Amino acid sequence: MTAGAGERGWRIVEDDLSGAAIRALLEQHFAGMLANSPAGSCHFLDFEGLNAPDVTFWSIHEGDRLAGCGALKMLDPAHGEIKSMRTADAFLRRGVAAKMLEHIVAEARRRGVARLSLETGSGAAFEPAIALYRRYGFADCPPFACYKFDPFSRFMTREI
Template sequence: MAVTIAIESPLQDDVRALVAQLNDHLLPLSPLEFQFKMSVEQMADSTTTLFVARDAAGKAVGMGALKMHGPELGEVKRMFTLPEVRGQRVGRQLLERIVDLARERKLPVVMLETGTGDGMAEAHRLYTRYGFTPRGPFLDYPDSEWSAFFELNLAAAVRVA
């Protein structure tokens, strides 16, 4: 699918709607205490860069963010695409932009936390196909059956088509 991807503010109505849809998607997948969501206000912080994918009509169809945790670690946050565009490589394009920004910032590693179970199988496939590898918890995330952790070593990373 042809989309345009740009850095945008999360404080827009259509981005707020994407965040709400992501939160609704996640709600039944794990207990609330194991859902590490960022609000749009938190996403608007200077440490976070949000990419928004828009279709030819300008509709927001996906998003993903890079949150900086100092000069050594970037975290992929709030990855989501609308159900009607899944399988059309929109998530892949968003992930590429996030990783490219991490490389520009000379980060040695990018990590992420995501849920587990059938509802997250597509996300796991996207991350592993891109080159992310499973790892243990990082930062202050608890080790639990509800979370899966991945990292991409940017110094050693080779892009997979």
């Protein structure tokens, strides 16, 4: 794991997914996706997918407590995809997702990425995430990469 310092005591680290806490948070993330969208419409990366060479995965902590996670998947050198954004229940509405999103955007910019995109669900459970992405300049777009139109998916993108 590599560390990055944050304000308010937030610490963001590149995570190898080996810890019990991050694995439990991701299991909760997977279950949440499946509870709110049909299985065929869920596009989350499993543990193997999050460990792929084209994916960088981070966890965010307050002190020694896991607060959330997020990942950047490189689709090509100029286009990245945000994956696996999740906030631990104890940290909801404390700015964790915004801090992780800022980190991912900054890292993508540092890598020379010109566009960031994402796929999320379209139901009510996903409205807080959609609102966050809109606040950070993401707008609706057609399916990208290997995605196809799906009424349970919402696609968003922005230039950086």
